[in-house]
Amino acid sequence: MRKHIAIGLISAAIISYQLVIMQILSFTQWHHFGFMVISVALLGFGAAGTYLSLKRVRLVKNARTILPGLIILSGFFMLLAIPASQVKLIRFDSFLVFSSHVEKLKLLFTYLTYFMPFFTGALAIGIFFVQESKKIGKAYFSNLIGSALGGMVTPFLMWIFLPQQIPAIIVPLAFVGGILITPRSKRTAFGLVVLLGFSLAIFFLISPPKLMPSEFKDLTKTINLPDAHITIEKNSPFGIVHVVRSPVLRYAPGLSLSFEEEVPVNQAIFTNGNLSGSLLSTSMNDSTYFLRYTTLNLPYVVLSPDRVLIMEAGEGTQLYLALNHDIKSIVAVDQNPLILDIIINNINNGHLIKKPSEKVSFHCLEPRTFLMKDTSQYDLIILPVMGSFGGTSGAYAINEEYLFTLESFREMWNKLSPHGAVCISTWMDVPLRYPLKILATLVNLGQEKGINNINNHIISIRSWNTITFLLTKKPGIESSGILEFCEKMYFDPVILPDVIINNKDPFNVIQEFYFQDYIEEIMARDNSMFLKSYDFNISPATDQRPFFSQFLKWKTIPKLSQTFGNQTLPFFEVGYFMVILTLGQTLIIALVLILFPLLLKRLKSKNKTWVVFYFGGIGLGYMFVEIVLIQQMILFLGNVIYAAAAVISGMLLFSGIGSYMSQKIVTTSKSIFLILLIITGLLIFIIVFITPILQMTMANSLHFKLIVTFVIIAPVSFFMGMPFPLGISYLSRKAENVIPWAWGINGYLSVVSVPMATIIAIESGFSWVMIIAGSVYLVTSLVGLRLKD
């Protein structure tokens, strides 16, 4: 029993540590680099399996000492990895990795630093599994329950502590686990070591290591400004939020060149070190007046809205502009409570409006979920400015942006009053991608709604760096006011109802000479040929493929490479590039380490092919299902953190119970086949029925929806917890020496499956990930039939 508790505790610590370093890497680097580092580090699980395959006899023989030793050692590595990764000698800068060999070397050291806690912790779990292979159901249960607990507790800790403090709270659990199973003869020595560990944990809790974000991140650059200081530093599962004040900090996105007043000094908000908005700090309405000199002001030139809905209002700008126009009723939605709090406090303290509660109502919810729940109508729905100034470098390519899918625009359209409009702005990027994709989405929506002359419903103007689109429900808005506005602001009209744009003498000449032609092509009744032939993917995003910022087309890579040079290419779509790189790296490492024991140790077993397919298949299938379920629950639960926590922890919990119950099943090829077939059947059920179930229950309270989530994931997770212990139990009778290798393969494929699922989702949609998961389970069940009982 003690061993089970110890394994549960180290499992909880490992999951917690994984979540923490993901957050730290998101802050100090790009979060996609975090994704890559953590994936490689997670291979520690597989590597532990490989090492155990090679040294099984010795490790198991001395397990009484080695097991607690490894658990305690893993705890130490967890405590030290974060401060070590911030040491100048090791600290890499993701912005330089593509061009500097020194940085590549540092990246390698970072891998190693983060790898060690996984490797040592996983090795302890592996040894335990080998020892308990006859009662693996119970052993696996303790591992899964521990992991579930770690996954559930850590997001809550993130509300209270900085990420670098959290290991100091979680790691003592591992120390306790280690001491619990330490043999008497070693208790004094191990006890002293653990005491040292506790002291270290207390030290890091009181004096957390300083995180050093890349010098090229927005936050670092802003802190370099004169008299800049951080006024707020708070953590949450949504990321670390900083507010910086400096007397020279000004933010006026896309300001007209005709504006002659002073741009007010403001504070800037950063999420994970990236600029996410600004706070206008004075109490006078004048401080927001400059926003009328941006293209964002277009809807207020065209309409006189009474009710305005602002999506992702935490960005700030749109809310301040609406307030400046003295809109009667503003509904502001954002899912990050920390940022929303900062904005609300700023508005209240700044007395921008006398009684904000009467004018603005704030909703802390995923905007799409708000759209689905809310029954009101609006005169204007405003989306946040897409992308970022100077282009995003494709950093968001693998982000799921449900707010910008065709389904989302459809819901917004249905919420508009008869004279209402949807407004969306973006930066003018080079080469053109965002503006064209937005237009394609609006045109597609118009066609879907049976609008014959889309020209009568879309208005668009551009400045030197921003472009704003307005989709109006009422056709034929009068253009004279817009033209006047453009003339005054030095803006150029792009699309006006029934007005042919004279592009001969624009205020802002752009290099894409064909810009206006592209606009016309997209506005045409049939734009499919153009969308297909354009060098970038500018077809509208959908809920199935919600990657609005993913533009790269495989077939045009050679052309882009020729035009912009090979070194530029990764920066076109760095997010996607990272996923591909991660998949490549993890695949190579996994393959080498899977083959290692075969070559070195010449593992003797008749079931090697079965082991690869079976343990690889269930590792891959499990993660695919988990990824799709998280994706489905984001919109349903209205919060990405709740969705991830509920699905991951719920699946681990029910799988743990399934694993425990698997002890009662006699392991035969038939029983294994049957369970895998049940999983396949349940997955088919989910594929067919999940969308209607979620839609039916969408309007209910969060508590009720959490119950619905668990009801959906419980049966399939319960059965998905069985194949692993059943497989190990089978091996314990037939080929015990292969158990660590099988466990390692399971670990490798679990890691490889994450980037693989992302690529499939981007290319073909999430339903394909689920279909492939079902197929993998089906193939694995058939492979199981080959077993001899």
Next chain:
Amino acid sequence: MKIKIPFILLSIILFLNTVSQEDPYKKEREKMVRYQIENRGLSNKATLTAMRDVPRHLFVPKYLLGNAYDDRPLPIGHGQTISQPYIVAYMTAIIEPEPGDKILEIGTGSGYQAAVLAKITDSVYTIEIIKGLYETAKTRLSEIGYSNIQIKYADGYYGWEEHAPFDAIVVTAAAEHIPPPLINQLRDGGKMIIPVGSPFKVQSLMLVQKKDGKTTTSNLMHVRFVPFTRSK
């Protein structure tokens, strides 16, 4: 004959010594101008001469000396970079500086762009907001002997009112808005050049022109600023 040999040897040593005292980077600079700038179609003579003259290697951190003439930007600390040689040349050529012009630079950085401009025109005014960069650049420019460059540590947002109007303004750091005081301080008919975007992104250069009180912009080219390696 015996007397002549030591004399010849001495002459050779003296000659070699003279050669070694010549700027060892001259050849690299020549190559830089020929292959990175002229080959890309830039032919403005004054700019090419300035690029040939200004010792770029004196403007990069010491540990990057070997990369000073590479066809890419280099980090100079504080999250800033010294621009790729071609970009410096392009930004210089596009504003067509002439002797007698007054040019304002916002964002001194290493001081390299100011130095190139100072080779062509009589007075260059440059402002840097990061104290560390300002101090290094000031010392560097004075040591090299650029007497026609005035540098100040201030917020570039306000420009340099006392010396306005300027014939051209070079903004070396990308900004999501153009400060109104800079447009005010640009002479009618003057040009302002700004890179749009930040490191790692496909960028463009923005030319702002003021004529008869109207301000217009032109997006000029795709640019990419990628720092080569970490600053120390």
